[in-house]
């Protein structure tokens with residue numbers, strides 16, 4: 001790998017694929033094919049503003065691979081979303097679904113918008129128009145949408161309703177992460193965080209970290225908050241720092257996570273909650289701790305700050321929070337990184353479960369057991385590969401994921 005800075009997530013994704021291709025000794029033609037998303041759609045979404053006038057935002061849907069099953073991937077609403085980021089995230093989904101052996105390909109969607117700047121009626125209109133624009137590409141057997149940064153069950157209900165209305169019948173399996181009332185799973189919102197925690201437990205045991213294990217978490221949404229809440233209720237762990245986009249809170253003696261959650265439920269940003277000491281949002285990755293969980297946005301640990309990360313273990317709740325050059329610095333320091341395609345795969349595992357159950361209510365314990373088994377066995381395979389080859393966990397996970405996609409390609413053959 002070069003020592004270049006990878007500001008562009010798509011370049012980073014290609015570098016990681018290139019390294020796996022080299023390790024797996026992939027022929028050039030196969031590698032070249034995987035470097036290209038199968039389909040890329042960019043759409044313009046005009047929105048009528050509540051106060052009059054209109055604005056137009058840009059959206060994307062990228063299907064990187066449909067070889068192992070229909071496309072699968074979240075929809076992100078973020079002011080810095082881009083086509084390159086969406087392509088990178090779609091490719092990541094391909095390896096993730098393959099690694100945890102879920103019969104889906106890889107896809108991703110995004111709208112370049114700040115959702116907090118829109119009224120609810122504007123958000124709904126934007127979501128419905130986006131769905132209508134990408135409708136020719138999606139559907140239960142083509143490409144299944146899910147929540148991501150800036151979206152949740154509410155948006156999934158709007159997407160499902162729009163797609164169902166357009167096709168003339170209920171299309172419950174066109175999205176996962178739906179509200180429970182329309183066939184969603186009560187465990188889906190917390191599933192990704194749950195999978196992160198499963199990985200933390202396994203790694204803490206493998207690395208023989210001793211309690212109290214201090215944890216810092218960036219992001220206090222679906223993923224970060226679940227991790228914070230679960231670890232806070234476990235005597236072995238102490239949550240010393242959390243951050244959302246407004247700022248972070250730090251207390252070396254352990255934060256009162258319940259108080260933070262209550263404050264956030266009341267609509268308050270973390271920067272304003274009178275718990276612990278205030279720190280800048282991006283400082284949370286650098287606070288003294290044993291385990292760092294980046295669970296917000298991509299690229300937060302790079303060549304510029306990786307040398308100051310104190311954690312022994314970084315578990316990627318977010319997608320691509322560590323850049324390839326950040327990885328090199330962390331490796332030099334002996335920091336173990338559990339890669340996104342393993343650590344945050346709980347969401348897609350629970351999504352698959354939601355689809356299999358097709359709207360039937362399921363006991364939480366069933367889903368958690370399924371998650372624990374799926375993430376636990378993928379973790380064990382990655383560790384076994386790593387110990388056998390001497391590769392780190394990311395490179396091992398990438399090799400396993402890419403290899404599984406390649407096997408499916410070879411088995412299916414090439415049309416025409």
Ligand code: NAD
Nearest residue numbers: 149150192219220221222223244245281296318319344347
């Ligand atoms: P979310 O919208 O529910 O929460 C995001 C959180 O990150 C919020 O607390 C927000 O304030 C915070 N944040 C945003 N920018 C920040 C910054 N610059 N510094 C600090 N905090 C910041 O999103 P989510 O669903 O929890 O997703 C978080 C990450 O996990 C994303 O990278 C997403 O792609 C990834 N992920 C999510 C899922 C899922 O099931 N939700 C699955 C796999 C991966």
